[in-house]
Amino acid sequence: MQCLLCAALGLSQRCLRGSLRLIVWPGWEEEKSQDGVKWKQLEHKGPYFAPSYEPLPDGVHFYYDGKPVKLSLAAEEVATFYGKMLDHEYTTKEVFQNNFFSDWRKEMTAEERKIIKHLDKCDFTEIHRYFVDKTAARKALSREEKQKLKEEAEKLQQEFGYCTLDGHREKIGNFKTEPPGLFRGRGDHPKMGMLKRRILPEDVTINCSRDSKIPKPPAGHQWKEVRSDNTVTWLASWTENIQNSIKYVMLNPSSKLKGEKDWQKYEVARRLKGVVDEIRSQYRADWKSREMKKRQCAVALYFIDKLALRAGNEKEEGETADTVGCCSLRVEHIQLYPEADGCQHVVELDFLGKDSIRYYNRVPVEKPVYKNLQLFMENKSRGDDLFDRLTTTSLNKHLQDLMDGLTAKVFRTYNASVTLQEQLRALTRAEDSVAAKILSYNRANRAVAILCNHQRATPKTFEKSMQNLQLKIEAKKKQVAEAKAELKQARAGHKCRGDDRSRSFLEKRERLLEKLEEQLMRLSTQATDKEESKQVALGTSKLNYLDPRISVAWCKRFGVPVERIYNKTQRERFAWALDMAGEDFEF
DNA sequence: TCTTTTACTTAGTAGTTTTTTT
């Protein structure tokens, strides 16, 4: 959508919102959100559909009970989904196997169903090898062939990957339908292994403006529906068969629509900054409320604020992995220690959060919180809700009363951004080199990632690269020891000779030792950093929680080129912030 | 009021590409 400010000024080309930020036009943000209109014109080509199934060549067989069985096309396709995954841990899990086998049988013909009765008599190894070979063949392609593939992908991107929104060409985030396959949930998912159906045009709803060129469905097909709803931002949608949820085709984060939304998000978090002290004293007071619900709300909010926990919506049991957030914590997820690690009133939290990532923390809390937790746990069993009187809806309703637009997740954004700003202030020294400043930035980023519990699997190559680094350190230590010995000799030499030559030799040795010690120091901090970061994912907070204006301002203030902090994609995503933030920006 | 649906943000993984080291 064209910026209303620019429209009013008759500026049709480049949005000048950024440079005109000092001009006050109260109300235009509100005006936008009130009627909920997201665009006036929207045109696109519809999603690009996953290629249809390519049957296995004649030489590749599936065996049942040792005998080759020629499968129908539909059954064969599903068999290849499993065959491809054979070396993955997933296929060893019983739930995965059962879900797969039951869904696979539904795709079989009656005769196939009569033959194929047990998964353990199925032999997919030829199918597996076929795909392994295929991957290897693709990897072995010549430079020219690879280039050609790349160009084809680019062509596709150009044709389907962009839309026109209010006259601007905008990049689409996901323009391809998800291909069929076996569902891979995260953690202990009850539906892992189920067949994820192929999406057909008949499943897809198109959203575009009435007067635009309506996208053509693939030959011989029709759209489920074409609608024109300008109060939503999606271009196409379909219902997925595993969870029965809706999937959307949406714009890329670089688009203006997404950028403005992102900006808005940080503005809400900045408003929280203005009232957070008051909110904190409020929930402290509520720890002593006579109303149990109020107390639970106050303690939950304390967790959300202090520990950056997620809200914790309720979820349907048995439909997803058993994970929790703040409001859905159960008694089994916390332990109370009157005293631990030399602190009083220690709470240990241990639960699986989003994506089944473990949250483990042992933290001293204020006495009333501790007492309340004891109270909330009284006469409950492990599986009971800790905050039994509280839901995310009631919590958010309360927050809404405290500040317009305030919800539980705003606290995560606020605390993340504030932490970055504080850490940058504490760690950055103006006289440092650019490299050292970037190291400080990453440390600040890491503090946030740890706060938000953003984890990653230890990289596969970690052990080896750590070993190499240790080897380097050992070698450097040896060099230092040698340099020390030489320095000692040089000192003795100079002492007895006392001439210029021996002095300059001595000074040379001194400088060498100094240099080597510095190198050793750098290597060992590198090793510490590496060890401490191996399970920490920085990207999530950088992309979703840290107001980019903080980083932009920091770059400007300390002469760090912004490209060293944000790559090209990220700079496109944060274009609004790059435009807007001066070196004096404060979150 | 309670439940379900909808829309959108946040999340980690796997595969690919680029850069650095050897």
Add this chain to the structure above:
DNA sequence: AAAAAAACTACTAAGTAAAAGA
């Protein structure tokens, strides 16, 4: 030139929260 490491991208699952429906 090859190998290793780091950076980046695509993908899609899993959250949040508000609106709609019963």
